[in-house]
Amino acid sequence: MPVAREGIYGVVAEFETPSDLVRAAQAAYQDGWRRMDCYTPYPVEEAAEAIGFHKNKVPLVTVIGGLMGLCAMFSLETWISTLAYPLNIAGRPTYSWPAFMIPAYEWTILWAGLSACFGMLALNGLPSLYHPLFNAPNFRSGATDDKFFLCLEALDPKFEVSETIAYLESFGPNSVVEVEY
């Protein structure tokens, strides 16, 4: 859960093109910035690479979810068919595992799919309807439309308001704005 804080969240620069953003992000990362993030209207893989975000845990969550679905359905079927309610269907064995594979297969996909979606949201910290960046006057009209943002956050040890603003200005953005909590 985000802790309510006072003061400055960070400084955000608005860029006109994705290339400008990627260049600025690369330079900032090389200069030692770590508490930073880019905001774009569509996925810009190069920007994620530039800020050192290479791997994520969504595949792991999905695999775990899928295996849980597989085990849950297969053991449910086995328990029902052999112990809870054994039925003689045309003389077939009660533990007829090939037939059980189909619902187990479907549940593998069901659980893996739900884990992928909800795992992604959880790792992203969503839903969170409030975020300090929404306070920046130009953020909401641009970040989901046609502008590209680089935010250097106050939690970074290198952060100092006026210096950071000057630093971001040097990349030639449209504007640089302070963001408050």
Next chain:
Amino acid sequence: MTMLMLGEGAAPNTKRIELAMATRDIKTQDPKIDPLTGEFKVIAPGQTFKSVTAKIADIVLTPRISLGWMAFVAIAGSVAMLLLVAVTWLFLKGTGIWAVTQPVGWGFAIINFVWWIGIGHAGTLISAILLLFKQGWRNSINRFAEAMTIFAVVCAAVFPLIHIGRPWLGYWLLPLPLSMNVWPQFRSPLLWDVFAVSTYAIISVVFWYMGMIPDFGTLRDRAKSKFAKYLYGMVALGWRGSVRHWMRYETASLLLAGLATPLVLSVHSVISFDFAVAVIPGWHTTIFPPYFVAGAIYSGFAMVLTLAIPLRHFFHLETLVTDRHIDNMGKVMLGTGLIVAYGYGMEVFMSWYSASHWEFFMMWNRMFGPMGWSYWVLIFCNIAFPLTTLWSRKLRTSIPFMFLISIIVNTGMWFERFVIVVTSMYRDFLPSSWGTYRATKWDYMTYVGTLGLFTFLFLMFVRFLPMIPMNEIKMMLPAAKITPKAKPVAGAGD
């Protein structure tokens, strides 16, 4: 298909392109043609990030409600009322009001169920399989194809639920710890259906909703009215476009696509087991799973065309849903149609080659018996007409023709299910038990009612939800290209 594989990033192989241009007789200066590939462009030239957002978001956010839309909603809503009436009468009287009886124990309910589920399959194919194959042209049509999937599954799910006789006991299908201590029988394809179709419905909804989250963010930020801001803000879950979020989102999309691909193939395979596992001649065949899946995609693409052609016309989306899309969908239909044709041919061949008296009679009866007309309608609609004309590029890019062919193929695929269900059963092993099948007015009302329901839901979707994924279109614009080398930035660093 070779030309289809030549995507935007293909190397300029001038010789091959000249050859392609020469054989296709296209004017090079046509602005709709990509000079690199000789194909129609996926997105018409001159689009920017802003124009894409404006075009798509404003359809949803405009406060004006057009008269045309209202008229369509009124018509579709009235037709959907037929479903309500038919289902109410069914609940009062029981399934006896339908034409199902011995020897045809499965009638319109299963025909319509299989038909609707099949239509849904193209949506998943477009959103999942074409994503994995990196077919960028799918981006313009995947959202409404997914919506089509969900609404088709809704219509499909109505039929088995009202056919079980006591629909209020539908939850008995699920493995629940009930006080009767009775559990489902897991060796039956009918139970496999429960899991396949419910998984398909849930995963489709999740995939569809997840795809819309960033677009809801855009709508939230563009909305003028407080109510719209609040509503889209809630469903956007606070999306702010962080690249870390985007990367996880992209991973999750790819994983869901990878999961939906085997799922969509399994769903119609499992449905075909309902038939193939039985010993009825005409059903008891191993070709059913692949042939059902191909047929599903065939009819689904026909339905995507039926929806896309009026949509791009009424909402002026010709710059985003271009001739390239219509052309490519025609090609996919041609490919899957040929698989379906092979399936029909193999059924006929096997009825002879099996040397089974019953199989042979079934096929003869299917072609020349009292209901033989339905088989020939099917052959005309699915094979004779589309598979001869879809080879021509001129016809594939003729909008009225493609609309016509989409209606014809949808009709044909409905008749395919009719032929499989009815003509296999009405004259079975013993001539003394032969009968016929004549659908009642309640059968027709239920079916027509679901058509109304589908149209109604789709109209609501195009008005209130973003029907084209804005972020995926923006990714394909030339402006999204990252120029490789940075100019040395003066004064960078502290």
